[in-house]
Amino acid sequence: MEIELAQKLLSFFFKAPLVNALLVFEDNEYFGVVFKRDIEMGLREGNFQLFENISTIRAEELTTVLFAQQVSSGTVIPVIDKVGNLNKIISYEEFESHFHFDRFIADFSVAPVIDSLDTPIMVTNHFKRILYMNRGAYEIAEKDFTGWNISSLLKQFEIEISGDKMLVTAGEMTYQLHIHFAMAENFSYHVYQFIPV
Template sequence: MEKDIAQKLLGLFFKAPLVHALLVFEDNEFFGVVFKRDIELGMREGNFELYENINTIRVDELSSMLFANQATSTTVIPVIDKVGNLVKIMTYEEYESHFHFDRYIANFSVSPVLDNLDHPVVVTNHFKRILYMNNLAMETAGKDYLGWNVNSLLKQFDIEIAGEKMIVTKDDKVFHLHIHYSLAENFSYHVYQFLPVN
């Protein structure tokens, strides 16, 4: 029995009292959920094993099974990996951006200044789902990757690490890739700047 893990996981529900389950992610992708009742039952019976208690749920059923009441902007959801480590406490806004992307992206806006920057810019949520690409990013990529994992976009480039710099190349275009982390009030972002190498 993984008693220490079970106790640690139950403690996460004190931070997120409006949820019935913890989200499980693997490599920035949704893997499943672990229900609070299953953790409690496993502890009572003395046989809790985390991996055996990860349930796969269709995304369209997730909200109805995850939240105890109507979720609000202050609702938070713990995210763990498959071995029980806390990845992050996800805000409801982040949850919406990942699991209800079409609904979220309809209200997402970035300053029009970014659209016409002289270099490609891509903005992702914490789990690397692309929320925004400026005009040059779409032109360089050759298509719109909104809603995709940023790794799908980066696979188009030859990537080379040179000291502390990441150099990415596509066709005859060479860029220094700078990845920045940004934390807003209820949201964490990654900003990918492709700065041209002259």
């Protein structure tokens, strides 16, 4: 029985009162949901097992089952891992960027100055899904990876850790990869910058 865990999970709903469930992610990929009603029932019966209460809901159906009320810009959703650790409380905008990517990306823009930089730059959401690639990033990737997980792109390169530096070799070019974290009002980003060495 994981009664203490159930109590901890239930406390996440105080921070996110408009949701019916917690999102469960494994390695930055959607795994399922844990419904509030299942946690409450497990507490009442004194028999709660997290893994047994993870429901697999198709991503297309999530919006209809996840939210208790009409969502607003202030709606937040707790994201946990498979053992119940809080990964992050994401905004509705971040939820949209992952689960309704095509709808989100239509309105996503980055300043034209970033696009014209010679340095390859990629921007991902919290779950490492690529939201934006500048011209230089397209050149080293040799195709459009927008919408893919960043690891899919990085797999095609030779990566070497040298001290505190990450060196990435693409073709005949070697880059030092810098990963920056950026936080907007309702959104967290990772910015991958490839600096020629």
